[in-house]
Amino acid sequence: MVKIIVQKFGGTSVADGEGRARAIERILAAKAEGYQPVVVVSAMGRKGAPYATDTLISLVKEINPEVNPRELDLLISCGEIISTVVMAHTLNSMGHPAIALTGGQAGIKTDANFGNAQILEVDPMPILRQVMEDKIVVVAGFQGIAPDGSITTLGRGGSDTTATALGAALQAEVVEIYTDVDGVMTVDPRVEPEAKILEEISYREVCEMAYQGAKVIHPRAVEVAMSRQVPIRIKNTFSDAKGTLISQSAAERVITGIAHLTGLSQVRVLSSRDGQQNWQLVRVKLFRVLAEKGISVDVISVLPDGVYFTVSQADGFKACQYLHEAGFACELVENCAKVSVIGAGMQGVPGVMAEIMETLYSAGIDILQTSDSDITISFLVPESQLKEAVHVLHRKLGW
Template identity: 50%
Template sequence: MRVLVQKFGGTSLATAERRSQVSSKVSEAVREGFSPVVVVSAIGRTGDPYATDTFINMVKGISSDLPQRELDLLVSCGEVISGAVMVSTLKSLGFDAVLLTGGQAGIITNDSYGDARIIRVEPRKIVEYLKEGKVVVVTGFQGITEDGQVTTLGRGGSDTTAAALGVALNAEAIDIYTDVEGIMTADPRIVEDARILDIITYNEICQLAHQGAKVIHPRAVEIAMQRNIPLRIKCTFSDAPGTLVTSIQADMSAGTDITGDRTITGIAHTPSVTQICVPTLALTDTLQANKQIFRGMALAGISVDFISVQPDAVLYTVRDDEANKAVKILENMGFSPSTVPSCAKVSIVGAGIHGVPGVMADMVEALSDAGVRILQSADSHTTIWVLVDQENMVKAVQALHKKYQLGA
């Protein structure tokens, strides 16, 4: 049995015409000899009647005190509605289709409501239906705990569902269908000559996703990478081949000169962050101060990023909307933090960065020539990050895209 997991986002399911296009993708998979497992998101986006945010806003308009357990029960309805509509559409076209919730599909999670992690997948029921020749439609974004409580997997959770099912079923591939034709070298709304990448490594797309690219959730990539199952990012509304996500770099095919690795794959950006600087030089015990700073953020549920621990100060970023809360916590602990609000993180990503001289020099040169001030920088084997003023974010992305010749 050749299993193919196909995940369709909310925009792909929003109208009867679009659902017909989804059905044609399922039909094509069946004609090619696959047993498709179709993962669906909630229909539409914010403002649409069955979108996740619509359900959240419905109850928050009444009270902000609804427990996360009950909120998970509510928002999981969006995918159930979407799944039932999709099964109805497939049956109208002659397919024998069946709907399973995340729990019925065997997705077992921990009890972190709102952002649950998958512990394991027990796909027995899916396999039974596939052997009967059915198209199995699974509600994305959700699972159940060991004791049967409904949970949701956080934003982008349907991607995670698709990847987890792909691994559990040993699928030949996991196709993530969106409203774009693949992974691009930069956001096309910012860079006019951004182009679609034919192939990208798991590590590269994971870094791009973590740094702001919205096409796929990084957790899904990490799961698929465990079993080396190919991910394909495709468009529901076209026959474009999309982007293949695999462990092999595009320039490392047989017969290719190994010195020809692609150094930079793409540019990503994350807007609306605040840089926090906490001076520690005058403190008696800087080691204890460092522990207190990050423990205080953790206990308050504030996610920190772009961390730089120096002998005389600690620098890190938080989301703009959490900056005031973070500062108050620090001040209550006796620190005197300063902030630079309205920043953006701009990143260059490429599996070929490590060990290549001049990459940082080119980055600094491009930003300097564009008049962009660098507030902070960091790097890894595949990524170099810089923090810039948000007003310079677009200019920075465009300058780097041009500098590294990533255009079409």
């Protein structure tokens, strides 16, 4: 029986001969284990490299920053295409038959929402035909083809989605996402040196971690894998660490990890009882005002005497200005950070909230607001206290 493995390599893994050599070791190791590798690659390198996405974008943006999204996608798609050819050629040169396919050639069909296209369907046949000829298939990540034949891109993080969508369509045994970190960490190691690698994590936990600010894998990519129950493994191209396995059946701990987001402002709108208007109605109007101005809100607490929420630091002042103009009394607290404790097992486990509150209180952390969903408890704290908050929680919660 044909066992397919999808292996996705990011920009740093394909930027130079050194990275490609490491990537190819991984590909050949999979082949030696009896897998048929389907390889997904990002564009080569990062800022400044001639075929990196940002460099291609600057080619047109320096002429005029307003670029037609259809043409921009066509341009950007070349970055990944060049990368596939270089990778396939390197494999061929080493005597391992390989073929490079664009997203469209690989059967990835999307809508025409340029710059952020959704995959509508993956036709597995183009890749399977090559796999049956024992070829290593190298697919350009981050791209697909719209119904009218235009080239589309899937938005940032899109190569991961390419990988998991192929994994699902090809019924792969596993999708390996190669990056430059050893796996999904319990917490951002730049904030907390005691961060540990998670051996496994469930689909919904990793989605929540990403949503709450952890830079691991795009939630969209995880959802696609989840829909067909394809396990994902996050690995480091440059180390032999075992990495993190993402699957449905991952043992769910009470607490899995801590994520954070910085650059937030808290907006506090207090009830003004001076008008004839009903406060209930006014509160609704408040969100309408912000929506019409295109301002996104998060960590929302609607209370009898006031409404609290966060906006990005960049939107903070504008948000208050619009609300003032609309007749609201509003205060702005800048430089906030959101710390989120994530664990699918915390539901119904008594005392988690208590323990977190006590821990933060003991450390003198100023809790500005809280919010919780089924597997997450979030705290808004002053950004100056972020590191300390993460540290005491990480230590207390058992890593």
